[in-house]
Amino acid sequence: MDEDEAFEAAKDGGKGNIGKELADCIAYITMFANYFEVDLEDSFYQKMEEVRNRKNRDVGV
Template identity: 65%
Template sequence: MKDIQEFLKEFQREMNWEISNNSYKESRASILNNYMLLTTEVSEVAEEFRAIFNKTSSFVINEGFGEADAFKLAKEIHKENIGKELSDCIAYIVKFANYLEIDLEDSFYKKMNEIKLRVNKDQR
């Protein structure tokens, strides 16, 4: 994760895509704009999953595929596009982490440990 954070720090600098740090007003506008872009990318992930489900149904209904085979084929067809959209999401998340100087790798493992140790109210 550290390599990704360092890569994106430099990449965003080269592309002039850094979150503004000139003033509160500019930073706020830049953060909100990037948040909007992140949510757009998340919705594009959802669109890809919707396409997988629709294609699965089409394969079953129109092509006579079994459900499992249809789903497997539909996932394979959309795998590359979902990878691209997930990568866009990661880029924006890392941009926020870099702006706030958060070590995402450390933060990730701490959060996973916190989840592991907490009482899950859904389990009985």
């Protein structure tokens, strides 16, 4: 198996676990937002507007 095939095999094998871990992250983020009374939807759209107005849009979020 060459390097590309090995990478694809590893990526395919980990998708289920990564999905579960990302779901945990979303749950914790939601709990923090609720605790601090942060409107996640509003925060998301504010951040996207900030990103849209950046001069160099390719540099991280």
